[in-house]
Amino acid sequence: MPLTPAIRVLSVDLSIVHKAYLISRPQAAIVIMNCYDHRRDHLQCSLYTVSNDVITEILARVASSSLPDLCSLRCANKLLHGLADDIYVFKHVSMERIPPIPWWPFSVDALSFLQRCLQSHNPEALYRLGMIEFFNKVQFKAGVALLERATSFSHDGATYVLGMILLCGEDEESRLHGIDVLDELEEALHRRSRCGYKISDCRKKCQRILSSMWVKCSLRQQEHACENGCKRNSGRGWDADDCNGFNCKSCKWDYELKLFRSLFTNS
Incomplete structure (x- = not known):
């Protein structure tokens, strides 16, 4: 499989890794993993010339977008495995695939x-x-x-x-x-x-x-009684599911609180 221009550049000179966090987070993961697929030995030697802080930043950005991509990078080599365990990476890791409330027994x-x-x-x-x-x-x-x-x-x-x-x-x-x-x-x-x-x-x-x-x-x-006798403006197409259309902040957030409290009757 021919290398894409981005991968060829990265294989020749890993200084571009310093700019990797400027591109989309999933792409950063794909670029690094593809380089391992195509130029494993060369990349492994060059990777150690890059600042650990930069690699950690890339891993954190990957983690905030895709937990599976982070796991793939973590398994790539010893250096990435160690840096992927950094506190900074775990602070940014996405929990989108983790159930909101884990059920026991838990692994x-x-x-x-x-x-x-x-x-x-x-x-x-x-x-x-x-x-x-x-x-x-x-x-x-x-x-x-x-x-x-x-x-x-x-x-x-x-x-x-x-x-x-x-x-x-x-x-x-x-x-x-x-x-x-x-x-x-x-x-x-x-x-x-x-x-x-x-x-x-x-x-x-x-x-x-x-x-x-x-x-x-x-x-x-x-x-809470509004001193201004505030009422919601009508005839403007306001959605009953949002708190827009009020003349004062107090009444606006009171209405939102009412919507929030309604969640407990359905939970």
């Missing part, structure tokens, strides 16, 4: 993998465990702490749930903090609008997790 390898993700502060792993601690084990402080940790790494789902929890706080300070958290999340989603990810998507992801566990608690919505 030793799978359990070890999840523990490594948590120890590496993988945001998705922290988010999932936070959901379990709060809604299943009823360990509220532990659950909130995990969700706050995941939120500090800009995890959309954790930020959303944390905002919902804060909205249900008994004091006004907690409620206002929740509104700020959700406003910041919405702004961040707008900045990444090309991805098409919305607040309703955060809620739907929560629903998938809640539906896979035994929910032992729900959130109690505090009564």
Whole structure:
């Protein structure tokens, strides 16, 4: 099989690896694996001339896109096997293929993998465990702490749930903090609008997790009367599944909280 131009260049001079993280993540994995298929000996010698930090960055980007690709690279040689176990790689590894709530009995390898993700502060792993601690084990402080940790790494789902929890706080300070958290999340989603990810998507992801566990608690919505007599604007085609169309932030997020609380009746 003839080499593609990208593979030929990489086989001759691995300095291009320094630029690999600029291309799409799956392509980075394919380029490296194809080079092993075609020029194994030459690549193995040249790979050791590349900075470990650069290779680790590539592995982390591959991990965030495809766990199977990461496993393939991990098995390629001793160097990649060692670097693939780096904390930075586990922090970014995708958990898309991992069930939201693993069922027991769990294999030793799978359990070890999840523990490594948590120890590496993988945001998705922290988010999932936070959901379990709060809604299943009823360990509220532990659950909130995990969700706050995941939120500090800009995890959309954790930020959303944390905002919902804060909205249900008994004091006004907690409620206002929740509104700020959700406003910041919405702004961040707008900045990444090309991805098409919305607040309703955060809620739907929560629903998938809640539906896979035994929910032992729900959130109690505090009564809140809008001083402005705010009502949702009608006649603009607003979807009942989103929180748009309100004149004030407080009523907007109250409506979203209502949608979120409806998940517990279906979980």
